[in-house]
Amino acid sequence: MKTEVSTAVNFITKLLKGTGLLSEEQLHHFSLSLEEALGEHYQHHWFPDAPCRGSGYRCIRINHKMDPLIGKAALTIGLTREQLFSLLPSELTMWVDPYEVSYRIGEDGSICVLYESTPPPKMDPSPADSCKEELRIVRSSPSKPFNMMTVSS
Helix, strand or coil: CHHHHHHHHHHHHHHHHCCCCCCHHHHHHHHHHHHHHHHHHHCCCCCCCCCCCCHHHHCEEEECCCCHHHHHHHHCCCCCHHHHHHHCCCEEEEEEECCEEEEEECCCCCCEEEEECCCCCCCCCCCCCCHHHHHHHHHCCCCCCCCCCCCCC
16 A cells, blocks of 8 residues: 555645645655555555455545645645645546556546556455456346235235
């Protein structure tokens, strides 16, 4: 989890650094604060054996509202959410999942991968190689039989 969180934090910090409006010290404190906040937030929602599980919970999102974890880290360096909105893209989605960190700027932007690694081999291999495949397997499971009870008058 540390590598994925560090990748996400470095990306957001570089976006802020690119504005040229924050000092190196502010960027360093922001980075440390965001890394700590994400680590705590993801602690019980990190599933290396099922990387898609909890993906929505781990998603970092700016879309007319500031992501609360980024906002919290910004407060530690004296930035308000309004100031932060002016420094970061108005539409940013970042997925921080086991073995992959990706992002999209704008609603119609392309998804770009920042970090990707191969999961270690499983002892009990699952037939699902991806989240989509996992959904197909779940949906193709046979349905449970139901007994119908009729009422006559």
